[in-house]
Every structure is written in structure tokens, then in C-alpha cells.
Amino acid sequence: MAGQISEEYRGQEVFLIGVLKxxxxxLADLMRFLTVPxxxxxMAVSSYGKSTVTSGVVRILKDLETSIENRNVIIVEDIxxxxxxxxxxxxxxxxxxxxxxxxxxxxxKVECRQVEVTPDYRGxxxxxxxxxxxxxxxxxxxxxxxxxxxxxx
Numbered sequence: 001m002a003g004q005i006s007e008e009y010r011g012q013e014v015f016l017i018g019v020l021k022x023x024x025x026x027l028a029d030l031m032r033f034l035t036v037p038x039x040x041x042x043m044a045v046s047s048y049g050k051s052t053v054t055s056g057v058v059r060i061l062k063d064l065e066t067s068i069e070n071r072n073v074i075i076v077e078d079i080x081x082x083x084x085x086x087x088x089x090x091x092x093x094x095x096x097x098x099x100x101x102x103x104x105x106x107x108x109k110v111e112c113r114q115v116e117v118t119p120d121y122r123g124x125x126x127x128x129x130x131x132x133x134x135x136x137x138x139x140x141x142x143x144x145x146x147x148x149x150x151x152x153x
Contacts, residue, residue: 001104001121002033005074013037015071015098019089020044020062021143022078025135026106030076041066047085058088073098074121078136081109081128083117090117107131107148 005014013036018027020042031038044062073093080086086103093101102120112128132138133145142151 001123002030002035004121005104006033006035009036009072011036012072013039015066015068015073016040017064017068017073017075017093018042019075019077019085022135022137023076023106025143026078027076030104039066043089045085045089047082058085060092068093068096068098070097070099072100074102074104077103077105077119078134079107079109079126079131080105080117080119081112082114084115086117087115106134107136 014034016027016031016038018024018040021044027040031040041064042062043060043064045058045060047058075086075089075093077086080103090101090103103117104121105119106123108119108122108125109128110125129150130138131148132142132151133147133149135143136148137143138151142149
């Protein structure tokens with residue numbers, strides 16, 4: 001993905017928005033392989049709380065500290081499932097007039113989609129299983145596991 005992004009934005013700068021907290025590990029690895037100038041900021045949003053099922057209500061817990069107007073913005077997510085969070089973020093960020101706005105996700109649960117959201121850069125399509133590790137959590141636990149693992153209750 002970093003190679004594709006670097007090629008598409010050759011000679012330009014990209015502004016990565018890491019969606020906290022789950023995307024931190026992926027964002028760190030991704031940006032190390034980018035060959036274009038990078039700036040980063042973070043947003044924290046919630047639709048899960050401490051549950052393994054989305055509430056459907058998206059709340060911004062931490063907003064950007066930097067303007068994205070006229071910038072090439074890539075939202076970096078750990079996982080896309082229902083699409084509700086990303087759809088909300090895309091709508092919100094579009095109002096801030098970026099030059100471009102794309103989505104990069106490590107994992108994509110296509111079969112769980114409730115709203116139409118298509119990542120521009122995608123690592124893996126996964127089945128409808130609750131996964132943890134590599135930054136992904138369940139009630140703030142398991143983020144430090146080096147691999148992505150299915151959570152069995």
C-alpha cells in the first residue's frame with residue numbers, strides 16, 4: 001500500500017489522519033514505508049464503546065489540530081466493517097475542503113457493510129469475526145498482540 005500511495009502522490013505531500021486508537025500501529029508501519037513527504041494528525045471517534053457490536057452512533061472524541069484545506073488527505077483506519085464510522089468521517093472531512101480525500105485500511109469486513117464505503121487502499125478482506133491485536137482491541141485489551149487474531153469468547 002505504501003508503494004501505491006507513494007507512486008500516486010509522487011512530488012506531492014500527503015496528510016495522514018490516524019483514527020485512534022486502533023490504527024496507531026498500522027499508521028506507524030505504513031508511514032515508515034512512504035517515500036513522499038508526510039504529515040500526520042489524529043482523530044478519535046467512537047461507535048463501539050466497550051462492546052463488540054457497533055452502536056451505530058458515531059461521536060468525535062478528538063478532532064484534528066491542523067487544517068486539511070487544499071491538502072491530500074488519507075484517512076488511515078485499522079478496520080472497516082459497517083462503514084458507519086468512515087461514512088460519517090468522510091462527510092465531516094469533506095466539509096473542510098481537502099484537495100483529495102481517500103481511505104486506507106488494514107482490514108476490510110466487506111460482508112458487514114451497512115453503508116457504501118469503499119477503501120482506496122486495502123490490506124486484507126476478512127470474514128465477519130471480531131479481531132484483536134496489532135492495535136485492535138476489545139474493551140481496550142489485546143492491542144499489544146503482535147498479530148491480528150480472532151477473539152474467541
